[in-house]
Amino acid sequence: MRHNYRLFILLSPVILWLLCFFFVPLISALIYSFVERGTYGGVVWNFTLENYQRVFDGLYLRILWRSISTALVCTAICLLVGYPFAYYLAYYRPKLRNVLLLLVVVPFWINFLIRTYAWILILRTEGLLNSFLSILIPGFQPLEILNTPFAVQIGLVYGYLPFMILPLYAALEQMDFSLVDAAKDLGASPRHAFWHVTLPLSIPGILAGSMLVFIPTVGAFLTPDILGGGKVIFIGNVIERQFKSARDYPFGSALSFMLMVIVLAGTVLYFRALQDSESAET
Amino acid sequence: MKRLFEINILLVFLFLYIPIIVVVVFSFNSGEQISVWEGFSLDWYAKLIKNPDVWRACKNSLIIACAATVISTIIGTAAAVALNKYRFRLRNTIIHTLYLPLIIPDIVLAIALLTFYAQVKIPIGLASVIIAHIVFNVSYVAIVVRARLQGYDHTVEEAALDLGANEWQTFWKITFPLIAPGIIGGALLAFTLSIDDFVITFFTAGVGKTTLSVHIYNSLKFGITPELNAISTMLLVNSIVFILLFVWLHGKNIRRTI
Numbered sequence: 001m002r003h004n005y006r007l008f009i010l011l012s013p014v015i016l017w018l019l020c021f022f023f024v025p026l027i028s029a030l031i032y033s034f035v036e037r038g039t040y041g042g043v044v045w046n047f048t049l050e051n052y053q054r055v056f057d058g059l060y061l062r063i064l065w066r067s068i069s070t071a072l073v074c075t076a077i078c079l080l081v082g083y084p085f086a087y088y089l090a091y092y093r094p095k096l097r098n099v100l101l102l103l104v105v106v107p108f109w110i111n112f113l114i115r116t117y118a119w120i121l122i123l124r125t126e127g128l129l130n131s132f133l134s135i136l137i138p139g140f141q142p143l144e145i146l147n148t149p150f151a152v153q154i155g156l157v158y159g160y161l162p163f164m165i166l167p168l169y170a171a172l173e174q175m176d177f178s179l180v181d182a183a184k185d186l187g188a189s190p191r192h193a194f195w196h197v198t199l200p201l202s203i204p205g206i207l208a209g210s211m212l213v214f215i216p217t218v219g220a221f222l223t224p225d226i227l228g229g230g231k232v233i234f235i236g237n238v239i240e241r242q243f244k245s246a247r248d249y250p251f252g253s254a255l256s257f258m259l260m261v262i263v264l265a266g267t268v269l270y271f272r273a274l275q276d277s278e279s280a281e282t
Numbered sequence: 283m284k285r286l287f288e289i290n291i292l293l294v295f296l297f298l299y300i301p302i303i304v305v306v307v308f309s310f311n312s313g314e315q316i317s318v319w320e321g322f323s324l325d326w327y328a329k330l331i332k333n334p335d336v337w338r339a340c341k342n343s344l345i346i347a348c349a350a351t352v353i354s355t356i357i358g359t360a361a362a363v364a365l366n367k368y369r370f371r372l373r374n375t376i377i378h379t380l381y382l383p384l385i386i387p388d389i390v391l392a393i394a395l396l397t398f399y400a401q402v403k404i405p406i407g408l409a410s411v412i413i414a415h416i417v418f419n420v421s422y423v424a425i426v427v428r429a430r431l432q433g434y435d436h437t438v439e440e441a442a443l444d445l446g447a448n449e450w451q452t453f454w455k456i457t458f459p460l461i462a463p464g465i466i467g468g469a470l471l472a473f474t475l476s477i478d479d480f481v482i483t484f485f486t487a488g489v490g491k492t493t494l495s496v497h498i499y500n501s502l503k504f505g506i507t508p509e510l511n512a513i514s515t516m517l518l519v520n521s522i523v524f525i526l527l528f529v530w531l532h533g534k535n536i537r538r539t540i
Contacts, residue, residue: 003368010364013357014420015376021417022383022391025398029390032397085294088287100291102529107298109521111478113498114514118301120506121308121317128304128317158297165294219387221481226502236389243393243485253397256390263387 033253043250051254060238064258067235070149071217074156078164078213079206081157086165086205087198090172101169104162116155116226123151123227147229155223163212171205172198203277211270215263235259306518309511316506326512336513339497345408346483346493347476350415355469357416358423363457365424366431383421391417392485399486406488414486415476422475423468430464463531470531474524477517 033051036044054060085104089097107115122128123146130142145151175198183193217223221236228234235255242252304317309327313320330336365377383391395414399406438460442452480495487496494517501510 007364007368007370010360011376014361014380014424017357017416017420018379018383021395021398021413025391025394028398028401029394032401081290081294084287084290088284088291092284092287102525103295104298106522106525107302109474109478109525110302111480111495111498111514111517111521113478113480113495113502114305114517115301117498117502117510117514118305120502121304121511122301124317126315126317131318158301161294161298215385216387219389221389236387239389239393243396249397249400252393256393259387260390263385267385 029253029256032250033257035250037248037250040247048250051251054251055254055258060235060255063233063238064235064262066149066233067218067220068262070153070156070234071214071220074153074160074217075164075210075213077153077157078161079210082161082164082168082209083202083206086168086172089169090175091177101166104165108162112159113222113226115159116223119151119155119158119227120146123154146227147231149228149232151227152224152232152234155227156217156220159223160213160217163216164209167208167212168202168205171202171208175201200277204274207270207274207277211266214266218262218266219259302518305511305514308508309515311508311511314508316508316511326508329509330512330516333509335492335497336494339492339494342408342487342491343477343493343495346411346415347473349412350419350476351469351473353412354416354419354423354472355465358420358468358472359427359461359465361420362424362427362431363453363461365428380421380424383418388418388479388481389485392482395482396485406486406491408488408491410486410488411483411491411493414482415479418479418482419472419475422471423465426468426471427461427464430461430467434460466531467528470524470528474521477520 032043034047034049036046036048036050038044055064088094089100094100120127124130125142125144125146127146129145130140134140134142179201180193180197183197184190188196219236220234221240224232224234224237225240228237235258239252239255239259242248242255246252308317308319310322310324311319312323312325361376361380365373392414395410395417396406398404399410404410439452439456442456443449447455478495480499483493484496484499487493492500494513498510498513498517501507501513
């Protein structure tokens with residue numbers, strides 16, 4: 001009985017907080033997504049499915065697809081760049097390993113807004129990249145990169161690369177590399193050993209990293225807003241407009257729930273794949 | 283092969299750090315241009331210090347971050363201790379629930395709170411931001427403290443109890459000092475996340491309750507000046523101080539465990 005009492009005291013603040021300011025707000029947004037918008041920004045308490053019908057309108061489906069496909073490309077680039085990085089740290093165990101890892105984490109602590117803004121200085125037409133290239137190449141025509149999907153893609157990779165590297169490193173660091181040596185001793189080529197030993201063993205890290213990159217990028221609002229300059233619209237930007245300028249809370253809520261469904265579907269797929277990889281190992 | 287890996291590492295670090303270095307370097311630029319170097323000066327910092335909007339934003343950021351950090355550290359630590367000490371029916375559900383605010387896109391959390399505030403008529407101001415920040419901070423604190431609790435030898439607690447200490451004494455004399463680095467680490471993380479947060483603050487802050495992040499965003503939208511580089515550099519310095527503190531704490535307890 002005393003135990004129950006202590007457990008209650010310790011745990012109830014968190015539970016209450018999340019209940020009141022996390023679950024109830026989510027339900028409140030869900031309710032909003034099923035009512036009509038008022039003429040002057042408020043809501044009219046009539047049940048409707050119209051908000052969801054609008055979500056499946058061609059325009060918004062295209063934007064949704066753009067968010068998903070960009071997030072997938074971003075995840076793939078982070079994986080291609082991050083894997084060799086994590087592999088090097090785990091396999092060669094360089095002396096400066098901890099320092100290198102710390103240097104990967106540092107950007108995570110730095111304001112995301114500032115890190116994104118920094119790319120404006122580099123990518124604008126009068127920016128550093130163009131000045132640099134025009135010194136190298138005489139008669140160089142400045143590239144228009146800022147406010148294009150390419151700029152947004154760079155910003156997203158930049159923002160989330162550390163989220164890929166860390167779980168990959170955690171998975172590879174635990175790996176027993178003598179298995180790779182054994183495969184090589186038994187006649188496997190280095191490439192064969194990589195595809196059949198190293199890669200399968202690092203799948204949990206790949207999955208975790210992909211999740212950590214995909215989820216925030218699919219819901220990204222700030223990066224397309226700043227580096228896309230209003231020309232590259234993601235689902236996050238459409239949601240923002242419903243709440244900040246269009247004052248259409250019901251439609252914004254419906255879009256948010258679509259986004260949440262995508263993210264939760266991703267999470268479910270992740271756990272499925274993780275289970276598959278674990279059962280394949282045993 | 284090893285060479286190729288090393289080139290990759292070098293390129294990744296150039297990619298990660300060049301933008302940050304650019305911002306810092308150009309904050310000392312004397313000209314009006316944001317990315318054309320015209321000479322060294324501290325003019326933009328001088329302008330920054332004289333700007334009352336920046337001071338107001340700074341004050342709001344600090345109030346929000348301090349309040350959110352204190353509350354989330356206390357209730358997050360309490361939850362971590364409970365989850366580590368007791369075994370009960372809904373334990374796993376609660377652990378998974380704690381991760382949810384981190385999985386959901388921040389814009390969804392932000393608009394959910396906004397509709398909720400509108401529905402229950404909570405005025406949008408500073409308190410509404412603090413409430414929102416605690417939601418994500420509490421998860422980070424609980425996770426960091428729980429990791430620390432899992433990492434130490436619980437027999438010392440049993441020893442204290444065997445030697446006649448009551449549970450209260452055992453907690454404050456044994457458990458607390460052992461997990462203190464975890465608690466401080468969690469608090470540092472919460473503070474940094476709170477100071478740096480933009481999306482959730484942007485949606486839940488009232489008119490005039492601008493934080494530094496929102497101030498930076500507004501300046502971005504209404505014309506970029508080198509002053510922005512100076513504010514950014516100051517926030518960068520703040521982050522770096524906190525990282526060093528975090529590492530120092532971490533390094534210290536690695537030595538202690540050896």
